[in-house]
Amino acid sequence: MAAADFDALPRVPANHQPLTPLLFLERAAAVFPRHTAVVHGAVRRSYAELRARCVKLADALRQHGIGRGDTVAALLPNIPEMLECHYGVPMTGGVLNTLNTRLDAGTIAYCLDHGEAKVVVVDREFVPLLRMALTQCAAKPLVIEVDDPEASDAARANRLDGAIPYEDFIAGGDEGFAWPMPGDEWDAISLNYTSGTTGRPKGVVYHHRGAQLLAVGNVLSAGMGKHPVYLWTLPMFHCNGWCFPWTVTAQAGTHVCLRAVRGNAMWDLMSREGVTHMCGAPIVMATLLGTAAEEKKPLPHQVQFVVAGAPPPAAVLAAMKEAGFAVCHVYGLTECYGPSVVNEWNSDWDVQPAADQAALMSRQGVRYIALEGLRVMDPETMAPITPDGVSMGEVMMQGNVVMKGYLKDQEATAKAFAGGWFHTGDLAVTYPDGYIQLKDRSKDIIISGGENISSIEVEDALYKHPAVAVAAVVARPDEKWGETPCAFIELKPGTATTAEELIAHCKTILAGYKVPRHVVFAELPKTSTGKIQKHVLRAQAKGG
The missing domain is CATH 3.40.50.12780 (ANL, N-terminal domain)
Structure with missing residues (x-):
């Protein structure tokens, strides 16, 4: 058989469609329309209701000029509206940019400008942050404001002049909107900014194909069967919640939202x-x-x-x-x-x-x-x-x-x-x-006297001490050795220890040159996803 005979069979709509996680919602709503899709406080919505809200959001965005390649930013905690953005925005052909709610106003402003956001969906808790960011950027996006009943009274009291209430906005959309499939699975679906620990954050672009494949990979690796019940403890703004907004829906699961x-x-x-x-x-x-x-x-x-x-x-x-x-x-x-x-x-x-x-x-x-x-x-x-x-x-x-x-x-x-x-x-x-x-x-390796020291190895030894709750080890400049390990420690409630005791403990586990020379007891700086900000600790260690 000649290869040309196989190649003669064409790629046509009947046998080839772009991969996209958006179809997970269509299937879940069609097969399990009454199954609970979202739980948030007193709110319980079925898959039929979730799909309707997402499509209405998409149509409302379309009416406001959002189309292929346009960026819609979201400054939201883990609430139903954030989940809806993961479907409604790309249903327009637009690109969802989920923003880290713990960023400073200047970095938010940079992301809005760099990503050229045309719309921002914001929870009232973060209205003061957005207001400050908008004074520092050239972008003038349409602002859609979410009033979450589960937020505190103080958070709900925040307002931004000119913002459109989210419920009013989607009320103007048509749930019968025939949203377009991506023309190409390589089309961008989301934009995620790196943490930006040094310099400006980079804008990482995801495509529909990758989002669909990673979501399926999550199903397999997490052992997720039909109708899982998923608790949102991971921020949806972080790598689009590791693609779990699409993963859970692929299995017609229940999204249990949690603001904090x-x-x-x-x-x-x-x-x-x-x-x-x-x-x-x-x-x-x-x-x-x-x-x-x-x-x-x-x-x-x-x-x-x-x-x-x-x-x-x-x-x-x-x-x-x-x-x-x-x-x-x-x-x-x-x-x-x-x-x-x-x-x-x-x-x-x-x-x-x-x-x-x-x-x-x-x-x-x-x-x-x-x-x-x-x-x-x-x-x-x-x-x-x-x-x-x-x-x-x-x-x-x-x-x-x-x-x-x-x-x-x-x-x-x-x-x-x-x-x-x-x-x-x-x-x-x-x-x-x-x-x-x-x-x-590569930037965290400690080189002491020409020997490489893994900070992770030293941290693992520290965690074996019964009083240690959180440990981070960074390099501290040393005139003789070039660098030596410096440990920053948070203790478990109700416990006590000393630097000398921790150093002695490490000596029973590690080679001498790997043992921390200095121990600092303090609350460790962390990102919104729980990562310890070692660049902050390195600066402290360098400053003595």
């Missing part, structure tokens, strides 16, 4: 709503475990907790298992739609002692089924490093769930994609079984 992560609220909702899945950084796990005993509620079943953001300490993983959570450890970056690597649990490990199981679970793992390539390589030669669990290289990725690129920054895009792979900037080792484990960010 609080221990008692999480336990209450898990118990009352029968939560099956949730996501977050290790700090969320610490909040759950640290909730007062009288505020914890009995769980109707085991809850799957998908954790990422930073390598969780083995001790915390073990504690979560003891508390009745099944932990799925994933790893990723904004540039790969959130999680794209998973610690795929091997049943052979079940016979290992609990401590060894926790250590195995702390590894980042293997590629998602939606990611085509994952390697640890020498960034200079692009040669794979020896899979011995010791040799260190840079984590690199390749595939359909890697971003389109950085908006309006071809130089940074080309640098990130040098050699045909996405360079993560994360340093890791590969074990003989193919699983990878992060050892540090």
